[in-house]
Amino acid sequence: MDSLRDKIYSWLKKNRENHVAFLQELVKIPSVQGNEAEIQYLVANKLKKIGLEVDTWELDGEQLKKHPYFFSSREEFKGSPNVVGVLKGTGDGPSIVLNGHVDVVPAGDITQWDSDPYQGHIIDGKMYGRGTTDMKGGNLALYLAVEAIKGVGLQLKGDVILQSVVEEESGGAGTLDAxxxxxxxxxxxxxEPTNMKIFPKQQGSKWFRIHIKGRAAHGGTRYYGVSAIEKSTLVLRHIETLEKIRNKRIRDPLYNNIPIPVPINIGRIEGGDWPSSVADQVKLEGRIGIAPDEQIEEVQIELEEWLKDLGSIDLWFRDNPVKLEWYGARWLPGSIVEDHPLMKILSNKYEDVLGKSPIIEASPWGTDGGLLSQVGQTPSIIFGPGVSTMAHFPNEYIELNKVFEAAEVIALTVIEWCGIYEADN
Amino acid sequence: MDSLRDKIYSWLKKNRENHVAFLQELVKIPSVQGNEAEIQYLVANKLKKIGLEVDTWELDGEQLKKHPYFFSSREEFKGSPNVVGVLKGTGDGPSIVLNGHVDVVPAGDITQWDSDPYQGHIIDGKMYGRGTTDMKGGNLALYLAVEAIKGVGLQLKGDVILQSVVEEESGGAGTLDAxxxxxxxxxxxxxEPTNMKIFPKQQGSKWFRIHIKGRAAHGGTRYYGVSAIEKSTLVLRHIETLEKIRNKRIRDPLYNNIPIPVPINIGRIEGGDWPSSVADQVKLEGRIGIAPDEQIEEVQIELEEWLKDLGSIDLWFRDNPVKLEWYGARWLPGSIVEDHPLMKILSNKYEDVLGKSPIIEASPWGTDGGLLSQVGQTPSIIFGPGVSTMAHFPNEYIELNKVFEAAEVIALTVIEWCGIYEADN
Incomplete structure (x- = not known):
């Protein structure tokens, strides 16, 4: 295999420059939810050039919304296509899905970025931009791996199915449809961005919305009203306490180095409608993390029950209980058995390429791996070149070297997993 | 004068029914900011019928925005007319402005209303609806007072200038333009709704916006980010402390029965843009009350300085200070000397009509009286039939009896202030 490794390594080295430029092209497209068509046509084109059979289609909201695991903030996907490229094997080897999403979260407060989030500036071997780490850099590693396999002239036994999906950031409708x-x-x-760690387990998560009531009044006599904004601070504190309780329970050693294994994040707040009025309602929107061994339904019940306790913290909530709404996205937790053959191959190839043992941990966030494992019966490993500390951040970046290292590890893993067809045999 | 009082009383009694119906018509028009044309044409028509010289004009944003005391959330007033009706006196008596605004604040959360906020349902002598108390009921008292004076056949010496203005709820551009x-x-x-109390002093107020920074991160690794939502709870608490300090200072006995003389109200909150991301910014919008003896500018400086102390509460704010923005509306504080002749006349007429001494207090909120006193050199008294506990509330209502009592007090006050012209003298 040594000479094969050398060939893959050399191919990647030779093709580095044009692929860095290609990554830049990908980053320049602000492929937020609803705006994925341009990048997907670029990807489809790339996969065709590599020589895959390419299937491009718009998600069918009508069909999708009937599925119990469908979640999205929309039901209409016109202009949001999925792309799948298949590298057909000879048929007598195990198949593999290589999955990456092209949608990115919004850039947020632009002033917190040192440069345009959609330019792909390169400084000291790092490319900056929204989506570099989550996960266009990881996607590039997939294109590179497949192209390298073709480039060094190999024919595999098993099929390689490269899924370029939309909607991962909003609940996985793209992967579900695939x-x-x-x-x-x-x-x-x-x-996904694991910082080159291997994640056999993935946290799931679910979005929720909490409606907090107040009682309006003129701001000049605010003592006659009840501020939903003031009350919302009690709700926020109460949720923090639940987060602590839930995380104390987690004993899986894979989580040993993760400060909060299953965080509850309140990502949006909105309430009141007039500076001079006491706010009569506040809306919180957030996501609750679901441990790999938890059922989504039991977590929902736990949060529901927990919020009922607010009445013992403040009498206001007895007569005006908050309303909990489950909406939008959810990511199923996922896991692959730790001694799964693909885990072993990936770990070995990591060691071959990087010269050290990989770190194996549990993923602190959900991925489409939950859907692939639970709906698609396709056990999934998360392993990628990005760093999750950069995902959803201003000044998100990816180290370009790691993209190529990941590509090498993945190429070698795919080759061993799918098996090489040799005409002479 | 006794027989004059009887005449006014009888006129009001005889004309009660059709004026209650007219109030209902006024309440049925949702005259929120930008939607005042319909009600103003109705008022103009009414004033013409009474026999006033009526002037109807749209505010000139271009001119207004050059004025140092102009504040509004808009600069374009097309479709938002002012109406002024003048009852010309013979010229040798003091003149009086009767001022009322037709704009109402939004109805807020409709589900908290027992009935449609724009219907004017009457139950047990109370009319319910947005704007009944703030201040269409008060406005009706003005139309009634003037119509009663004409109705009993009086000719006054001084001019009565009835101003039906827009934009009071957004900073007073209507009164400023008049x-x-x-x-x-x-x-x-x-x-304005004083619950039949007499307010010689009025709190001013000013709107502000506070921008709080966080640092975005993926919600699943929220410990890598800094939540602007979490930080906003510290800002809210810090502002509450300032409110306490500012109110402890107030010694004016007119404020003795007011729980918080100059409240700081945070009326809106909004932040974050994705449930699964750590919020990188939160925006608070509120109004700060200004005591009658305070300068707006000194209050602005006090809040600015106070917010700088946040760094000693949480180190985050040292490197990421909140940004304070003064925007939109402001109401000048106002006052009339307590022994002003109009104060005496109004108090006496109150006693004549209601058979008891009036309660004299300081207004807990700003009114257009600040502009009238400070820009228009027209010292102003606030006295009206609504109850401020109902202003900006769901299920806002007005007691119809009080509207007619206020009309009687105001009619008699205007008559004595302006003086009766008697042809024989």
């Missing part, structure tokens, strides 16, 4: 179209395999690798 | 057009007088009465 699964429902039959794009499954014996296992999967998803290069 | 003043700039020359509609001033020797004194003014504004029937």
């Amino acid at each position: 699964i429902l179209k039959g794009y499954k395999a014996d296992a999967a690798i998803i290069p | 003043i700039l057009k020359g509609y001033k007088a020797d004194a003014a009465i504004i029937p």
